Amino acid sequence: MHRRTFLQTTAAGALLADASTPKMIGIQVGAVSFQDEGVEKVLDVFQESAAINTLFIATFTYGRGIAGRQVPGQPLPDHGKQEYDNGSGPGTFQGGSYTRVHPEYYKDTVLQDFRAPDFGDFDVLEAVIPAARKRGMKAICWFEDVWAGPEKVRNVGQAQEKTFAGGNAGTLCFNNPNYRNWLLGTVEDYARSYEIDGIMWGSERQGAFSNALGASHGGRADVGRTTCFCEHCERKAKSRGVDPARARAGFQELGRFLQAARQKRPIDGYYVGVWRLMLKYPELLAWEMLWTDSLRDTYAAMYQKVKSIKPSIGVGWHIWHNNSFNPIYRAEQDLSEISKHSDFLKMVMYHNCAGERMAGYIQTVGNTIYGDVPRQELLDFHYRVLDYKQEKKLADIPQTGFTPNYVYEEARRAREALNGTKTLLWPGIDIDIPTAASHSKCTPEVTREAVLAAFKGGADGVLLSRKYSEMKLANLRGAGEATKRAG
Ligand SMILES: [Zn+2]
Numbered sequence: 001m002h003r004r005t006f007l008q009t010t011a012a013g014a015l016l017a018d019a020s021t022p023k024m025i026g027i028q029v030g031a032v033s034f035q036d037e038g039v040e041k042v043l044d045v046f047q048e049s050a051a052i053n054t055l056f057i058a059t060f061t062y063g064r065g066i067a068g069r070q071v072p073g074q075p076l077p078d079h080g081k082q083e084y085d086n087g088s089g090p091g092t093f094q095g096g097s098y099t100r101v102h103p104e105y106y107k108d109t110v111l112q113d114f115r116a117p118d119f120g121d122f123d124v125l126e127a128v129i130p131a132a133r134k135r136g137m138k139a140i141c142w143f144e145d146v147w148a149g150p151e152k153v154r155n156v157g158q159a160q161e162k163t164f165a166g167g168n169a170g171t172l173c174f175n176n177p178n179y180r181n182w183l184l185g186t187v188e189d190y191a192r193s194y195e196i197d198g199i200m201w202g203s204e205r206q207g208a209f210s211n212a213l214g215a216s217h218g219g220r221a222d223v224g225r226t227t228c229f230c231e232h233c234e235r236k237a238k239s240r241g242v243d244p245a246r247a248r249a250g251f252q253e254l255g256r257f258l259q260a261a262r263q264k265r266p267i268d269g270y271y272v273g274v275w276r277l278m279l280k281y282p283e284l285l286a287w288e289m290l291w292t293d294s295l296r297d298t299y300a301a302m303y304q305k306v307k308s309i310k311p312s313i314g315v316g317w318h319i320w321h322n323n324s325f326n327p328i329y330r331a332e333q334d335l336s337e338i339s340k341h342s343d344f345l346k347m348v349m350y351h352n353c354a355g356e357r358m359a360g361y362i363q364t365v366g367n368t369i370y371g372d373v374p375r376q377e378l379l380d381f382h383y384r385v386l387d388y389k390q391e392k393k394l395a396d397i398p399q400t401g402f403t404p405n406y407v408y409e410e411a412r413r414a415r416e417a418l419n420g421t422k423t424l425l426w427p428g429i430d431i432d433i434p435t436a437a438s439h440s441k442c443t444p445e446v447t448r449e450a451v452l453a454a455f456k457g458g459a460d461g462v463l464l465s466r467k468y469s470e471m472k473l474a475n476l477r478g479a480g481e482a483t484k485r486a487g
Pocket of ligand 1: 230
């Protein structure tokens with residue numbers, strides 16, 4: 001049977017698939033690519049270069065990670081408009097919703113003005129879904145937990161998290177009804193207003209304790225800025241038997257400790273000092289887990305909302321790259337729990353930028369909880385506990401990236417954790433995610449190897465990331481050498 005015909009005959013409801021179904025070959029793509037290059041042209045490229053059968057269309061974000069053209073300062077790829085979309089005026093990247101907002105779904109939240117102004121009345125789902133359908137391609141709404149401030153989003157302050165220092169954070173609180181209802185309204189809007197095959201949402205954040213330690217790539221150890229200490233979170237903590245006043249006292253002491261430790265090694269060292277505070281204030285960990293459980297509750301609520309409307313719509317989550325660096329965060333990504341409310345998981349396994357990002361993570365935690373440990377030893381420890389067997393030395397990884405074997409190890413681990421569940425495993429594959437100019441860049445060969453490694457590890461598909469508008473065609477074709485064999 002011709003491939004296209006085959007996909008068409010299996011398209012209906014086949015997202016929740018059995019083993020005989022072709023692998024999911026997905027790509028993340030934002031509205032700007034369809035605007036700049038034309039819907040049919042983009043879909044032609046996807047099918048011809050990498051046998052893409054599923055579109056992850058960026059429907060909402062205020063961030064450049066999944067929307068907008070290439071990040072300014074990074075080289076433009078060899079397709080699309082050859083100019084950046086920064087600055088001001090028409091055609092510049094603003095962010096928000098790239099679909100029409102149907103107000104009936106947002107009655108229970110103050111967040112009502114979030115339409116992206118970038119392309120006027122353009123609705124990316126309306127423009128792309130019919131064309132995708134004709135080709136037997138599936139369409140998944142892809143949105144993320146990235147917001148703008150009150151200058152762009154009216155009333156956003158009423159949904160924002162509260163920092164330890166008492167101010168509003170730029171991030172929104174899962175326990176705040178304004179945000180919770182917005183998330184539920186958004187998935188209802190997608191599920192009722194469009195013929196979609198799935199919904200994926202992602203939150204690239206973590207709880208207050210890990211944040212205080214700076215335990216992420218790009219993390220900054222700063223207790224004052226950690227979240228969330230709003231009235232909704234404090235009430236939820238109390239209902240779990242956690243005393244907010246004790247938590248505040250714990251974070252206060254942790255902040256003092258970390259500040260003093262920047263000047264001078266603590267008497268008993270960094271590691272012992274942090275442990276002493278964890279033992280004295282178990283609320284530090286309770287507050288971390290309060291945040292994580294609130295994220296899981298959010299997953300569950302969104303999942304149930306979609307299933308109550310249309311059970312055939314697949315629902316899943318983008319799991320942040322920090323899962324590959326910070327063991328505390330990895331401990332929180334308990335797939336036996338998350339899989340209960342997941343038809344699929346996009347586990348981020350970005351091999352190329354992982355080198356730069358792991359090095360950044362080691363630098364930040366090397367100034368806090370692991371301040372006693374020489375950096376290379378600290379990296380070796382992480383390789384051990386995270387089970388990476390072939391990665392290079394700290395001085396080299398920004399220039400080399402991680403190997404395809406990292407993708408294999410991560411896919412294999414996730415596969416094993418998901419065995420016996422209904423959840424499909426779709427590793428996120430790095431194609432030209434920006435790194436510093438002198439750092440490693442993706443190549444067609446290694447991209448191909450990364451995709452093959454994901455399949456060797458037992459993946460049910462792959463999701464080429466983060467956005468088509470930053471990918472070079474040669475690297476997309478490199479992935480295609482592997483996906484064309486697997487699809
Ligand atoms: Zn809160």
